[in-house]
Amino acid sequence: MLPDMEHLTITVGGVVRELPTIPVGNVGRVPLVEFIGDSELTNAAAQEMLALIPAGTEILLTVVTNALPLTHEISDRSGIPYVVARKKRRTYMQDPLIQQVPTLTLGVGETLWLDGPHAARLRGKRVTIVQDVVSSGGTAQALTRFVERSGGTLLGYVAAFNQGSAALPVRALQTLPQHL
Ligand SMILES: O=P(O)(O)OC[C@H]1O[C@H](OP(=O)(O)OP(=O)(O)O)[C@H](O)[C@@H]1O
Numbered sequence: 001m002l003p004d005m006e007h008l009t010i011t012v013g014g015v016v017r018e019l020p021t022i023p024v025g026n027v028g029r030v031p032l033v034e035f036i037g038d039s040e041l042t043n044a045a046a047q048e049m050l051a052l053i054p055a056g057t058e059i060l061l062t063v064v065t066n067a068l069p070l071t072h073e074i075s076d077r078s079g080i081p082y083v084v085a086r087k088k089r090r091t092y093m094q095d096p097l098i099q100q101v102p103t104l105t106l107g108v109g110e111t112l113w114l115d116g117p118h119a120a121r122l123r124g125k126r127v128t129i130v131q132d133v134v135s136s137g138g139t140a141q142a143l144t145r146f147v148e149r150s151g152g153t154l155l156g157y158v159a160a161f162n163q164g165s166a167a168l169p170v171r172a173l174q175t176l177p178q179h180l
Pocket residue numbers: 063064065066067101103104105131132133134135136137138139140
């Protein structure tokens with residue numbers, strides 16, 4: 001029997017999911033992890049990720065969309081507050097920091113926005129960056145610049161899944177293939 005290229009089975013904290021794999025250009029099929037809309041998987045991953053958070057972390061930094069519920073749950077369980085970068089400028093932002101992400105997993109460039117008052121919350125703090133998935137590492141690099149520009153100290157990167165980025169020292173629950 002041929003292997004099923006359209007799904008990839010993962011297990012996180014006893015929760016099993018058949019991830020769909022999406023054809024991307026000519027690179028093959030990319031596994032798609034979605035935490036939004038899946039509280040059971042989100043809670044299981046958040047619980048397991050607690051052990052990955054570097055000691056001394058004072059605040060978490062993440063980015064919408066998929067990593068947001070995950071970070072919320074980690075924050076709720078650990079008591080560590082968090083700050084969220086956006087992918088759109090909002091009219092109510094005050095002196096936001098702006099950072100380009102070179103290219104994302106699916107080849108679409110992105111601009112990240114960190115509202116000024118949220119950037120101020122990172123100042124002088126030991127910061128850990130939380131992501132759902134690290135792939136190229138472009139998003140992680142942009143978030144790193146936010147920490148630096150805000151005057152925080154980066155302690156490390158944690159992610160539910162590392163999808164092939166060996167360049168960054170990411171603490172992840174699992175490694176996923178970049179493509180099938
Ligand atoms: O390491 P990178 O190559 O930068 O890719 C990782 C990013 O890609 C995904 O975001 P996506 O673009 O799917 O956006 P979403 O979370 O808003 O759905 C994922 O949520 C990470 O934030």
